[in-house]
Amino acid sequence: MTPGAGWAIVWSMQRVELADGLSCPYRIQESNRARRIRLRLSAADGMVVIVPAGAVPLREDLERLIQTRSRWIARHMQRFAHRESAAQAEVLALPGCIHLPVINERWDVRYADPDPNQAPSSTRVRVATQGVLQVCGPESGQSKDRAQALRAWIRTKATAVLPTWLAELAHDLRMPFSRVTIRDQRSRWGSCSHHGRINLNCKLLFLPRPWARYVLIHELCHTRIMNHGPDFWTLLAMHEPQALRIRREMRTAWRKLPAWMTMSLA
Numbered sequence: 167m168t169p170g171a172g173w174a175i176v177w178s179m180q181r182v183e184l185a186d187g188l189s190c191p192y193r194i195q196e197s198n199r200a201r202r203i204r205l206r207l208s209a210a211d212g213m214v215v216i217v218p219a220g221a222v223p224l225r226e227d228l229e230r231l232i233q234t235r236s237r238w239i240a241r242h243m244q245r246f247a248h249r250e251s252a253a254q255a256e257v258l259a260l261p262g263c264i265h266l267p268v269i270n271e272r273w274d275v276r277y278a279d280p281d282p283n284q285a286p287s288s289t290r291v292r293v294a295t296q297g298v299l300q301v302c303g304p305e306s307g308q309s310k311d312r313a314q315a316l317r318a319w320i321r322t323k324a325t326a327v328l329p330t331w332l333a334e335l336a337h338d339l340r341m342p343f344s345r346v347t348i349r350d351q352r353s354r355w356g357s358c359s360h361h362g363r364i365n366l367n368c369k370l371l372f373l374p375r376p377w378a379r380y381v382l383i384h385e386l387c388h389t390r391i392m393n394h395g396p397d398f399w400t401l402l403a404m405h406e407p408q409a410l411r412i413r414r415e416m417r418t419a420w421r422k423l424p425a426w427m428t429m430s431l432a
């Protein structure tokens with residue numbers, strides 16, 4: 167499944183637990199030029215593991231290698247975190263309109279309360295009319311609270327849509343799962359446990375529908391094959407013939423997300 171030239175992302179995001187409770191997201195890139203495995207860290211991409219094309223190592227081996235560099239990684243991650251919180255101190259741009267391609271919906275967002283005297287004490291989002299969201303809350307409400315409320319709304323929206331879609335695909339493809347949970351995860355589109363429990367990221371609503379469908383099918387295939395070995399990709403290609411192309415296109419998927427949806431609001 168390696169394209170002829172350049173880079174290929176083997177799979178979007180994994181996460182490795184380092185010492186001191188630090189957990190670091192990483193993704194793997196194949197490179198035709200790489201002779202050996204190396205790690206690259208940057209504020210924009212986080213940790214990228216570059217592996218020689220066609221020689222994707224076992225996850226266990228890879229994580230052992232990462233562990234040996236954990237102090238170096240921790241030092242860099244700390245630096246990036248400082249930089250990120252500095253960026254957040256700037257005004258958080260809130261959306262005037264939310265476009266959700268997966269369900270083909272567009273929502274205008276209004277922030278002024280119709281009646282400030284009736285404003286609730288905490289920030290929340292309600293549907294004013296179809297296609298219009300009203301963000302209500304104390305007038306002094308911070309943009310962080312508003313972003314948080316909008317994100318909670320997105321998660322509720324995703325919970326109303328994605329599990330049904332996953333169940334339909336599971337039925338059509340005859341790959342049952344045991345449970346599905348919708349989360350607002352930071353660095354993974356989805357995951358599947360050994361018990362067939364699937365997690366899906368509510369941010370999938372912001373992607374083109376074929377991409378989101380690809381992620382759902384990818385996770386369903388994990389109910390049969392947990393790893394990312396050749397058999398997995400064969401199974402996936404059987405159910406999604408465009409898998410290779412979509413996987414390549416999805417390299418920039420995180421960039422399609424609006425900042426208020428991705429930044430850490432803790």
Ligand SMILES: [Zn+2]
Pocket residue numbers: 177384388394
């Ligand atoms: Zn996978």
